[in-house]
Amino acid sequence: MSERLSTVASxxxxxxxxxxxxxxxxxTGKAAQYAVEQVGLRHEIxxxxxxxxxxxxxxESEERRAVESLVNELDxxxxxxxxxxxxxxxxxEQYLATFTxxxxxxxxxxxxxxxxxxxxxxxxxxxxxxTGDLARLRQLVSENVGDD
Amino acid sequence: MGVGxxxxxxxxxxxxxxxxxxxxxxxxxxxxxxxxxxxxxxxxAEASILDYMSRNSISP
Numbered sequence: 286m287s288e289r290l291s292t293v294a295s296x297x298x299x300x301x302x303x304x305x306x307x308x309x310x311x312x313t314g315k316a317a318q319y320a321v322e323q324v325g326l327r328h329e330i331x332x333x334x335x336x337x338x339x340x341x342x343x344x345e346s347e348e349r350r351a352v353e354s355l356v357n358e359l360d361x362x363x364x365x366x367x368x369x370x371x372x373x374x375x376x377x378e379q380y381l382a383t384f385t386x387x388x389x390x391x392x393x394x395x396x397x398x399x400x401x402x403x404x405x406x407x408x409x410x411x412x413x414x415x416t417g418d419l420a421r422l423r424q425l426v427s428e429n430v431g432d433d
Numbered sequence: 434m435g436v437g438x439x440x441x442x443x444x445x446x447x448x449x450x451x452x453x454x455x456x457x458x459x460x461x462x463x464x465x466x467x468x469x470x471x472x473x474x475x476x477x478a479e480a481s482i483l484d485y486m487s488r489n490s491i492s493p
Contacts, residue, residue, distance in 0.1 A: 289459045292471050387444075407461065414458045424452055 291341040300426055301405045309401040312392055312429040313408045316422055317396040318410035319386050320389040324382070330355045334393045343398035352394045359387035389416035434463065435478035447491050451478035467484035 291298045303308065317338065321331060334352040342348075363383040369375035388411050395407035409422055416422070435451045453460060457473030466470060472478075472485035482489045486493055 287465050289464055414456050417456050
Protein backbone atom coordinates (compact mmCIF):
# COMPACT_ATOMS: atom_id res chain seq x y z
CA MET A 286 0.00 0.00 0.00
CA SER A 287 1.28 3.47 -0.81
CA GLU A 288 0.78 6.71 1.06
CA ARG A 289 -1.98 9.00 -0.15
CA LEU A 290 0.64 11.70 -0.65
CA SER A 291 2.50 9.51 -3.16
CA THR A 292 -0.47 9.81 -5.55
CA VAL A 293 0.32 13.51 -5.99
CA ALA A 294 3.96 13.98 -4.92
CA SER A 295 6.18 10.93 -4.43
CA UNK A 296 9.18 13.28 -4.08
CA UNK A 297 7.61 14.80 -0.97
CA UNK A 298 7.14 11.34 0.51
CA UNK A 299 10.86 10.69 0.02
CA UNK A 300 11.81 14.00 1.63
CA UNK A 301 9.55 13.35 4.58
CA UNK A 302 10.81 9.78 5.00
CA UNK A 303 14.38 11.08 5.25
CA UNK A 304 13.77 13.97 7.64
CA UNK A 305 14.37 14.14 11.37
CA UNK A 306 11.51 14.32 13.87
CA UNK A 307 12.20 17.99 14.62
CA UNK A 308 12.11 18.91 10.95
CA UNK A 309 8.98 16.86 10.36
CA UNK A 310 7.17 18.61 13.18
CA UNK A 311 8.19 22.02 11.88
CA UNK A 312 7.17 21.24 8.29
CA THR A 313 3.89 19.70 9.36
CA GLY A 314 2.94 22.65 11.54
CA LYS A 315 3.68 25.09 8.74
CA ALA A 316 1.69 23.04 6.21
CA ALA A 317 -1.35 22.89 8.49
CA GLN A 318 -1.10 26.60 9.29
CA TYR A 319 -0.79 27.41 5.58
CA ALA A 320 -3.91 25.38 4.76
CA VAL A 321 -5.90 27.12 7.50
CA GLU A 322 -4.86 30.56 6.26
CA GLN A 323 -5.49 29.77 2.58
CA VAL A 324 -9.03 28.48 3.05
CA GLY A 325 -9.97 31.08 5.66
CA LEU A 326 -10.82 28.59 8.39
CA ARG A 327 -11.69 30.84 11.31
CA HIS A 328 -12.95 28.71 14.15
CA GLU A 329 -12.12 28.72 17.83
CA ILE A 330 -11.55 24.96 17.81
CA UNK A 331 -9.03 25.27 14.98
CA UNK A 332 -7.24 28.12 16.76
CA UNK A 333 -6.96 26.12 19.98
CA UNK A 334 -5.69 23.07 18.10
CA UNK A 335 -3.07 25.18 16.29
CA UNK A 336 -1.95 26.53 19.66
CA UNK A 337 -1.61 22.94 20.89
CA UNK A 338 0.49 22.22 17.81
CA UNK A 339 2.69 25.24 18.57
CA UNK A 340 3.15 23.94 22.11
CA UNK A 341 4.32 20.57 20.71
CA UNK A 342 1.62 18.68 22.57
CA UNK A 343 1.08 15.72 20.26
CA UNK A 344 -1.19 12.71 20.64
CA GLU A 345 -4.68 12.47 22.05
CA SER A 346 -6.01 15.59 23.76
CA GLU A 347 -9.24 17.49 24.24
CA GLU A 348 -8.15 19.87 21.48
CA ARG A 349 -7.47 17.03 19.02
CA ARG A 350 -10.83 15.38 19.74
CA ALA A 351 -12.55 18.73 19.24
CA VAL A 352 -10.86 19.27 15.89
CA GLU A 353 -11.88 15.75 14.81
CA SER A 354 -15.50 16.69 15.56
CA LEU A 355 -15.02 19.86 13.54
CA VAL A 356 -13.72 17.84 10.56
CA ASN A 357 -16.76 15.56 10.72
CA GLU A 358 -19.13 18.51 11.04
CA LEU A 359 -17.57 20.28 8.04
CA ASP A 360 -17.61 17.08 5.94
CA UNK A 361 -21.29 16.50 6.74
CA UNK A 362 -22.03 20.10 5.80
CA UNK A 363 -20.06 19.75 2.54
CA UNK A 364 -21.99 16.60 1.57
CA UNK A 365 -25.28 18.38 2.30
CA UNK A 366 -24.20 21.28 0.09
CA UNK A 367 -23.11 18.82 -2.62
CA UNK A 368 -26.63 17.38 -2.63
CA UNK A 369 -28.00 20.91 -2.90
CA UNK A 370 -25.66 21.64 -5.82
CA UNK A 371 -27.15 18.67 -7.70
CA UNK A 372 -30.59 20.23 -7.16
CA UNK A 373 -29.32 23.69 -8.21
CA UNK A 374 -29.95 25.01 -4.68
CA UNK A 375 -26.32 25.79 -3.91
CA UNK A 376 -23.21 26.56 -5.90
CA UNK A 377 -20.09 24.49 -6.55
CA GLU A 378 -18.09 27.31 -4.93
CA GLN A 379 -20.04 26.90 -1.68
CA TYR A 380 -19.33 23.18 -1.74
CA LEU A 381 -15.61 23.71 -2.41
CA ALA A 382 -15.33 26.31 0.36
CA THR A 383 -16.69 23.88 2.94
CA PHE A 384 -14.79 20.89 1.55
CA THR A 385 -11.47 22.74 1.70
CA UNK A 386 -12.16 23.96 5.25
CA UNK A 387 -12.78 20.34 6.24
CA UNK A 388 -9.43 19.38 4.73
CA UNK A 389 -7.61 22.22 6.52
CA UNK A 390 -9.12 21.10 9.83
CA UNK A 391 -8.10 17.55 8.97
CA UNK A 392 -4.54 18.76 8.33
CA UNK A 393 -4.46 20.07 11.91
CA UNK A 394 -5.88 16.81 13.27
CA UNK A 395 -3.24 14.73 11.49
CA UNK A 396 -0.49 17.17 12.44
CA UNK A 397 -1.26 16.42 16.10
CA UNK A 398 -0.66 12.68 15.59
CA UNK A 399 1.91 11.29 18.00
CA UNK A 400 3.81 9.64 15.14
CA UNK A 401 5.77 12.46 13.43
CA UNK A 402 6.15 10.59 10.12
CA UNK A 403 2.44 9.79 9.86
CA UNK A 404 1.62 13.33 10.97
CA UNK A 405 3.73 14.81 8.18
CA UNK A 406 2.60 12.49 5.37
CA UNK A 407 -1.08 12.86 6.16
CA UNK A 408 -1.16 16.53 7.15
CA UNK A 409 0.73 17.58 4.02
CA UNK A 410 -1.68 15.52 1.90
CA UNK A 411 -4.69 17.14 3.58
CA UNK A 412 -3.07 20.57 3.16
CA UNK A 413 -2.70 19.80 -0.55
CA UNK A 414 -6.35 18.78 -0.76
CA UNK A 415 -7.27 22.05 0.95
CA THR A 416 -5.14 24.36 -1.17
CA GLY A 417 -4.17 22.51 -4.35
CA ASP A 418 -0.85 24.32 -3.95
CA LEU A 419 1.76 21.60 -4.20
CA ALA A 420 4.50 24.10 -5.09
CA ARG A 421 4.11 26.01 -1.81
CA LEU A 422 3.91 22.81 0.22
CA ARG A 423 7.10 21.53 -1.46
CA GLN A 424 8.72 24.83 -0.52
CA LEU A 425 7.59 24.59 3.10
CA VAL A 426 8.88 21.02 3.45
CA SER A 427 12.14 21.75 1.61
CA GLU A 428 12.91 24.83 3.70
CA ASN A 429 12.82 22.72 6.81
CA VAL A 430 14.52 19.65 5.38
CA GLY A 431 17.36 22.01 4.48
CA ASP A 432 17.71 22.71 8.20
CA ASP A 433 18.51 19.04 8.88
CA MET B 434 -15.23 6.18 -5.08
CA GLY B 435 -15.12 3.29 -7.50
CA VAL B 436 -12.77 0.70 -8.92
CA GLY B 437 -12.58 -0.53 -12.50
CA UNK B 438 -10.56 -3.33 -14.06
CA UNK B 439 -9.60 -3.39 -17.71
CA UNK B 440 -7.05 -4.68 -20.17
CA UNK B 441 -4.64 -2.62 -22.25
CA UNK B 442 -3.34 -3.24 -25.76
CA UNK B 443 -0.44 -5.35 -24.45
CA UNK B 444 -2.86 -7.62 -22.64
CA UNK B 445 -2.00 -6.30 -19.18
CA UNK B 446 -4.69 -6.11 -16.55
CA UNK B 447 -5.07 -2.53 -15.34
CA UNK B 448 -6.84 -1.54 -12.12
CA UNK B 449 -8.16 2.00 -11.98
CA UNK B 450 -9.43 3.65 -8.79
CA UNK B 451 -11.73 6.61 -9.33
CA UNK B 452 -12.60 9.49 -7.07
CA UNK B 453 -14.91 12.38 -7.81
CA UNK B 454 -13.69 14.52 -4.92
CA UNK B 455 -11.82 17.78 -5.57
CA UNK B 456 -8.10 17.48 -6.41
CA UNK B 457 -8.53 13.70 -6.65
CA UNK B 458 -8.84 13.57 -2.89
CA UNK B 459 -8.65 10.15 -1.24
CA UNK B 460 -10.30 9.72 2.16
CA UNK B 461 -8.09 8.72 5.12
CA UNK B 462 -7.42 5.01 5.10
CA UNK B 463 -7.77 4.80 1.32
CA UNK B 464 -4.57 4.25 -0.61
CA UNK B 465 -3.48 2.63 -3.83
CA UNK B 466 -1.78 -0.74 -4.10
CA UNK B 467 1.33 -0.86 -6.30
CA UNK B 468 0.28 -0.74 -9.94
CA UNK B 469 -3.16 0.72 -9.29
CA UNK B 470 -3.93 3.94 -11.14
CA UNK B 471 -5.95 6.93 -9.97
CA UNK B 472 -8.66 8.50 -12.12
CA UNK B 473 -9.88 11.93 -11.09
CA UNK B 474 -12.42 14.37 -12.39
CA UNK B 475 -15.72 16.07 -11.68
CA UNK B 476 -18.90 14.03 -11.64
CA UNK B 477 -19.23 10.42 -10.67
CA ALA B 478 -16.18 8.25 -10.01
CA GLU B 479 -17.39 5.62 -12.46
CA ALA B 480 -17.43 8.19 -15.28
CA SER B 481 -13.88 9.26 -14.34
CA ILE B 482 -12.72 5.64 -14.50
CA LEU B 483 -14.24 5.10 -17.94
CA ASP B 484 -12.83 8.40 -19.19
CA TYR B 485 -9.37 7.47 -17.87
CA MET B 486 -9.58 4.05 -19.54
CA SER B 487 -10.61 5.62 -22.82
CA ARG B 488 -7.73 8.10 -22.74
CA ASN B 489 -5.24 5.33 -21.94
CA SER B 490 -6.52 2.73 -24.42
CA ILE B 491 -7.77 0.38 -21.75
CA SER B 492 -10.76 -1.81 -22.48
CA PRO B 493 -13.10 -2.16 -19.45
